[in-house]
Amino acid sequence: MLSAFLSVSSGSSNWRLIHLPLPLKRFYFTRVSVRSKKLVLKSGGSTSSSSPHHHRHRCCSSSSSSSSSSSSRLVRRMTSSSSHSHARHHANNALSSSQPPVFLETDISLSLATFGLSVPAKQTSRFRNLLGKERLLKRPNVNPVQVSEHAPDRRILLISVEYTSLSELLSAMPVESTSIIKDAIDTSEVEVIQPYEVNVPYDALTMQECLRQIIPLAEVKDDDLQGSFELVGRVAHVNLRDALLPYKRAYGKVLADKNPRVEIVVNKTSATKNEFRVFPMEVIHGPPCINEDDGKLSLVTEVKQGRFKYQLDYARVYWNSRLEREHARLCETHFLREPKGGGQVVLADLYCGIGPFVVPAASSDGTKGGCNCLVYANDLNPDSVKWLKENLRRNKCSSNVAEASVDDAVLYARKLVRRGIRFDHAVMNLPALAVDHLVPAFQGILNFDELATDAGSEVSQVATAAWDGWQDDPPWIHCYCFVRGKTSSGGLGDGTGKAAAAREVEHVRDAKRLVMHRLCIGTPAQRAAKRQRADDDDQGGGGDFEATYAPEDLESIDADEEARFECKAHVVRNVAPGKIMVCVSFPLPVEVASTRSSPSDVLARL
Ligand SMILES: C[S@@+](CC[C@H](N)C(=O)[O-])C[C@H]1O[C@@H](n2cnc3c(N)ncnc32)[C@H](O)[C@@H]1O
Structure with a gap:
């Protein structure tokens, strides 16, 4: 992109380099005051002088109606942001001055062509009511009732951009109102002004409208400019397409300005x-986001859940x-229910x-859902x-947390069991890998003979006493996993009807079978052995970042065993096309918890 730089040399000034994108330049500099750190900009081509339609009736919305106020706003914003610029330059690579520039807000505006009805000021309410709110221009920060530039005793009612002509407008109105307006036009009480150009300033534009002016590329679709993001407290997280990367700073600024x-x-x-x-x-x-202690990125933020x-x-x-x-x-x-005992x-x-x-x-605060x-x-x-630990302190619940390890x-x-800590529930929210951790974590976990051999009889006695009778009330495992959608949309889709319900049943069944497969329940070993897996160490994962499965893994599950396997599966969310997050909750099966096979024996069978 073509650009111009202005360099201001001053020993103590924060002003160093200001980058002006040429396509946006309609300003020239009249004065640079180094002492006050002010840069006074004056419009060198306001909309009126650059517009080929300068003879037309025009209006500006209130927030940009005066060019001097625009200039002072700009000066104010630039002065305040300059106080961070030095630190930013050194501390934050992502925002160093060698990056593409942020635009000038005053250069971003939109000229909306509509038409208006000029009415006597005293009759404004009457004609406004006749037209109805829905037929007037609707835009945030743009008043649909403007004072006429030429006749202060008249008001211009701006018509919604949905109507391109008077006849279109009148045909959409009730017959009685139509004839009143027609008569008023005949007697010149009402005058039609067409075209009527409305200058919508940066503050009143949508994110997409702003970015469209900065990013004129055809390959960037309007959808890419809608500004979808995940909000984490004060931080917005976006996934920008490659084509947008040269404009990332402008994108970030518009997103922050609009939200x-x-x-x-x-x-x-x-x-x-x-x-x-x-x-x-x-x-x-x-602002600068570097932790001074370690020089690394740090984005401390606060979120609320419930x-x-x-x-x-x-x-x-x-x-x-x-x-x-x-x-x-x-x-x-699950957690509000008392255990059986x-x-x-x-x-x-x-x-x-x-x-x-x-x-x-x-x-323990029940009013908050504790x-x-x-x-x-x-x-x-x-x-x-x-x-x-910080969150336990803030939410006053440290006393109920036995340890944070x-x-x-x-x-x-496995350590918990050996220490004789009997849990009623185990949550495994690592959907990419948790199914592969099931066997390493729970296989033979309550085989006390084994505990005795590998941890000493004292430990074994503690564990045996604590877990006595566990078969009657086994711990529930809540294991998160990803399954693939088989339908063309690949996921939950937007639908709510029968198709969506059928997909959900499919995802629930697949997740249940995936868990059974990993626990070797209802899986003929010889068929399961065909499965291609890279992750075969007993830490479950072996450096892989995502558990995988082949379709035949799920098909291999025995139907009777599947019916017997007690479990509740819940579809959590559609993470990406063809990637659905499911939570499978099940009581730890006796054959898994008490088996004499070691985790590595079981993994070898897979
Ligand atoms: C998907 S996050 C879920 C965190 C939290 N339960 C939540 O819902 O926000 C998974 C967490 O598992 C942790 N993690 C990854 N591998 C782990 C492992 N082998 N053992 C224990 N924690 C692990 C990560 O550090 C991360 O905090």
């Missing part, structure tokens, strides 16, 4: 491949606001993140556990 809660915009730069499920990101809009508040560093821990309903559902459906429900959250299951489960469980929380990411989930589950 008052957004302060920082980050773009996902590639697929999530790390074990902590934190995606690689780049800040494309916002009646609980969480703080987290979005650059370092996993968070997905779209799981809010699922967090609440699991708690309401009575007493407090004990929960093990093996991949707890920053605590969206732990906090409501542990909270379940008053005793919770053992664990996550491999030390940052997650750090924020978990940094460990591998598989090892942690």
